[in-house]
Amino acid sequence: MDPDLSQLDERLADHDVDGYLIDAASEDADQYYLSGFDAPDPFLTLYDGSVRLLFTRSLEFGRAKRESHAKTVERLTDYGYDDLLDSYDPAEAVVRGRAAFLDAxxxxxxxxxxxxxxxxxxxxREQGVDVVVDDSETVTEIRASKTDEEIEHVRAAQEANEAAMQAAEDLLRRADADGDRLVVDGEVLTSxxxxxxxxxxxxxxxxxxxxxxxxxxADAADPHxxxxxPLEPDEPIIVDIFPRDKATKYHADMTRTFCAGEPDPEVREWYDLTERAYRAALDAVEPGATGKDVHDAACxxxxxxxxxxxxxxxxxxxGFIHSTGHGVGLDVHELPRIAPDGGELEPGHVITIEPGLYDPDVGGVRIEDLVVVTEDGHENLTDYPVSLVVE
Amino acid sequence: MDPDLSQLDERLADHDVDGYLIDAASEDADQYYLSGFDAPDPFLTLYDGSVRLLFTRSLEFGRAKRESHAKTVERLTDYGYDDLLDSYDPAEAVVRGRAAFLDAxxxxxxxxxxxxxxxxxxxxREQGVDVVVDDSETVTEIRASKTDEEIEHVRAAQEANEAAMQAAEDLLRRADADGDRLVVDGEVLTSxxxxxxxxxxxxxxxxxxxxxxxxxxADAADPHxxxxxPLEPDEPIIVDIFPRDKATKYHADMTRTFCAGEPDPEVREWYDLTERAYRAALDAVEPGATGKDVHDAACxxxxxxxxxxxxxxxxxxxGFIHSTGHGVGLDVHELPRIAPDGGELEPGHVITIEPGLYDPDVGGVRIEDLVVVTEDGHENLTDYPVSLVVE
Structure with a gap:
């Protein structure tokens, strides 16, 4: 996929700089998105109207030439690195080679x-290059709006996610209470x-x-x-699954809270309240609404x-001690924010809606769906029942 | 585990600074090691003779107080963050809150x-704090020398690794040639x-x-x-497994190259040569030798x-287009380097030895063991045969 980088062109003009620079491995989603290349070790990506990669070692060079969407793929050896190593320590030689690359x-x-x-x-900076921080995280911002292809990647990951949630619920359904434990086929059922x-x-x-x-x-009372x-009967059990599709690298994210047995009235009340907060937040999701609006609806x-x-x-x-949601894509947590500082929602934003309540004396309850903002509202990418008690 | 941070005290004195600061999530191994805390989002760890954590949000606060080995655990709200948000944008409010924390x-x-x-x-820096880069990556250096407890974590991960390698080899052993494919139970065997x-x-x-x-x-000719x-008969198949133990977060790493069928004479020659390079490199591993010495032995x-x-x-x-090895621990690639710039090996260093040969016209061959440097040589943590042909 060749990303639309016109927003980056504008930002470079705003900053009055010649280029955008990333120094990271591909686990950094901005790096993967901008470079179109998957490498385990950090490398340099320059955007100066074209995408240009620079590698320190030879290891990734051949593959990057084949697989990335970069216009140029080069190595430090192309910029005198081996000679620089005669005069400088490795860190300094790397910086001088990189400065020569930028200068070229x-x-x-x-x-x-x-x-x-x-x-x-x-x-x-010591080599005379002006480096300013892009506070607005432009590449991360660009990534927040998904293309149809990216939405399909998220949808595929979510289908896998629902199969996994079903497997978890099926296992809980097979459980019987034995004192303060759940057992399946005579074995204690554990997290x-x-x-x-x-x-x-x-x-x-x-x-x-x-x-x-x-x-x-008590574990469930801490959202992270x-x-x-061992899992206990009659207690809320939070199941939060956030897989990454290995082929596409896109994530899904969903949460259900299950109870095998009879929930305490307070847990039942918390669940119903959380389902209301979840539906109120979902109702608020449409283009032009802000992440703050959606969060406020849950609060x-x-x-x-x-x-x-x-x-x-x-x-x-x-109580409710986290934000209502977050963007999902190459990162499981990314823009936009569905939180007090959340900005305007746009079609193509893929977000979670996940209110919850927590107290060590009660436990935890959370319900989370994954939705995409559309031209006239939103589409829920989640197709899984919302129900506390596992019958 | 409380790490021995005396080397960090010395480095702070060398740099003539008051503290060491990390701003990262726990996937950053230095952060996990220094803070003793596992969190998915970035947080601040200060070492000023004591380990002190500062969180932006409340989410991790309770758990950090319970689980980390930090002397103090605080939040930005303890440093006027909410008032700062009235006057500054969030990024600036975070920095000013952090500066107040350091000042305290x-x-x-x-x-x-x-x-x-x-x-x-x-x-x-804008708030008047002097920030210098610790080029020598002191926490990463400290992590290179493992305690007995850490070595046991690596050993446990390696045992899981060998079970997985055995499962892979067993599957290859069940394969038959069908033209240019391998098949198992009538199904094409794929990577x-x-x-x-x-x-x-x-x-x-x-x-x-x-x-x-x-x-x-050709895939195997590219080390990454x-x-x-589909996997092919009579061709070398590189199997490189580098798992992380979920409970301890420590890694293992090993590679074997298998051939289901009859390898080409050139592949056989490459394998024997690589086994000789591997044994020569292993023989060179002892305290006082450098990573460069070990790499040179393979070259x-x-x-x-x-x-x-x-x-x-x-x-x-x-040809041989990567270094001979690397340290393994919380990161699968960490210090020491077994490479041209590799320094002196010390007891407690856990390293791979993994020479290999690559050419798109031939394929790839690599053999990798995981060893720990001991007082008088090394102990091989790998207990798995070195053999090309799957009989």
């Missing part, structure tokens, strides 16, 4: 992403067992398994706890019910 | 890793099938599957090509046989 394309000033490596920036079921399912659907959350009780150990439901949110109590450690 | 500990100057984010560095077998095996052994290489023919499509074998290496031809795209 008449690039005297560059904008760079906020997380651009300080060593490269300071080194280039690890459910995660393995999820992950093997994802693998068989071509997805890499980043981490998975299967969290029960992955969960561990309103919780606050009206008397529960704390970060909006009405920034230091709270219980 | 009388930290006026910091050293930072080479890949420290430029935006944070420039922002802190993807072997990888799935490897990855499910790793998963069942508690390992996360980073990518896996199963590359045949992951391989795809000598290849060059004596008339094959090109990057040592005698820096621009070659065939």
């Amino acid at each position: 394309y008449d690039v005297e000033s560059v904008a760079a992403p906020p997380r651009f490596p300080l060593q490269t920036a300071d080194g280039l 690890e067992w459910v995660k393995e079921t999820i992950e093997v399912t994802l693998l068989r659907h071509g997805c890499a398994l980043d981490e998975t959350i299967v969290a029960c009780g 706890d992955r969960g561990s150990g 309103d439901v919780y606050e009206d019910a008397g529960l704390p949110t970060l909006r009405n109590d920034p230091s709270t450690e219980t | 500990y009388d930290v006026e100057s910091v050293a930072a890793p080479p890949r420290f984010p430029l935006q944070t560095a420039d922002g802190l 993807e099938w072997v990888k799935e077998t490897i990855e499910v095996t790793l998963l069942r052994h508690g390992c996360a599957l980073d990518e896996t290489i199963v590359a045949c023919g 090509d992951r391989g795809s499509g 000598d074998v290849y060059e004596d046989a008339g094959l090109p290496t990057l040592r005698n031809d820096p621009s070659t795209e065939t």
Whole structure:
């Protein structure tokens, strides 16, 4: 896929610089998007109207020439690196070779992403190159609006995700209570067992398994706890799955909260409230609305019910203690923000809607769908029931 | 595990700075090592004689207080972040909150890793904090020397790795030639099938599957090509597996090259040569030897046989076109370097030895073991036969 980089051209003009520079491995989604190349070690991508790659070592050179969409692919050896090593230490030789590369394309000033490596920036500055931070993260911004092809990649990952969620729910359905444990076929059902079921399912659907959350009780009260150990009957169990399709590198993301047995009335109330917050937030998703509007819709439901949110109590450690959602694409968390600082939604934005409630004394409840903003509203990419109790 | 940070104290004195600062998520191994905390989003770790964490959002706060080995765990809200947001944009408010955090500990100057984010560095500099690059990557250097506990983590990952390699070899052993394809139970054997077998095996052994290489023919001639499509009889198939243990986050790494059928005489010659280079490099591993010495031992074998290496031809795209090895730990590629610029080996260094030969006209051959440098030589953590032909 050749990305539309016209927004980057505009930003370079705004910054009054000659080029945009990324120094990162392809696990950095901006690097992968701009370079069109997948490499495990950092390399340099220059955009000066054309995409140009520079490698330190030879290892990736041949493959980059074949696979990337770059106009030029070069190596430091093409810029006197081996001679530079006679006079300078390796870090300094790399910087001087890179400065020579920029000079060859008449690039005297560059904008760079906020997380651009300080060593490269300071080194280039010493060589007379002007380096400014692109606070607005232009490549990340460009990535937020997906093409139809990218949306299909997310949809495919989400289908794998739903197969994995189904496998997890099926396993929970087979469980019986035995005191304060759940057991399946006489074995204690653990978070690890459910995660393995999820992950093997994802693998068989071509997805890499980043981490998975299967969290029960106090574990579930911490939104980032992955969960561990035996799962309990009658307790809410948060299952949050966010796979990456190995072929396309695009992610999906969804959460359901299940209870095997009879939930406590407070958990049932929290679930119903969270489902209302989720539906209110979904209703707010349309072009022209902001991420803040959507987040506010979820906060309103919780606050009206008397529960704390970060909006009405920034230091709270219980209640609704995260944002309502985030963009999903090459990164599982990317723009736009569905949060207090969330800007305007546009068609092609792929976002999660995932309100939740947390308290170590109660547990945790979260419901999360993945939707794409369309010209006249949104399309829900998630096709999975919303139901607490596993019958 | 509480790391021994005395080397960091010395480096701070060398740099004449008050602290060491990391701004990264825990996928950055230095961050994970220094903070003792696993979080998916970037946070700030200050070392000023004590480890101190600062979070932007509340989300990780509770867990960090419980799980990290930090002396203090704080949030930007503790440094007036919410008021700052009334006067500044979020990026500026974050920097000013962070500057207030540093000021609270009388930290006026910091050293930072080479890949420290430029935006944070420039922002802190504007607030009067002196930020210098720690070219020597002190935390990465400290991580290179493993404790006994860390070596056990690597050993456990390597045992899972060998189970996965065995599963791959067993599958290849079941294959029959059908024209230019390998078939198992009537199905065409593909790179993807072997990888799935490897990855499910790793998963069942508690390992996360980073990518896996199963590359045949021209794919195998590119050391970083992951391989795809049908595998061929009588051709060398490189299987390179580098799992991460999910519980400990430590990696293992090993490669074998298999041939189902009768290898071409040139492939056989390349294999025998590579096995000699591998044994020569292994023999060179002992404390006091340098990574360069070990790399030279492998290059000598290849060059004596008339094959090109990057040592005698820096621009070659065939022959021995990578370094002999690398450190393995929290990162699958870390210090020390077993390469032209590799420094002195010390007991506790965990490294790979992985010479190989590549040419699109022939294919690729690589043999890789994982070893730990000991007081009087090395211990091979790999217990897997070295044999080309799958009988």
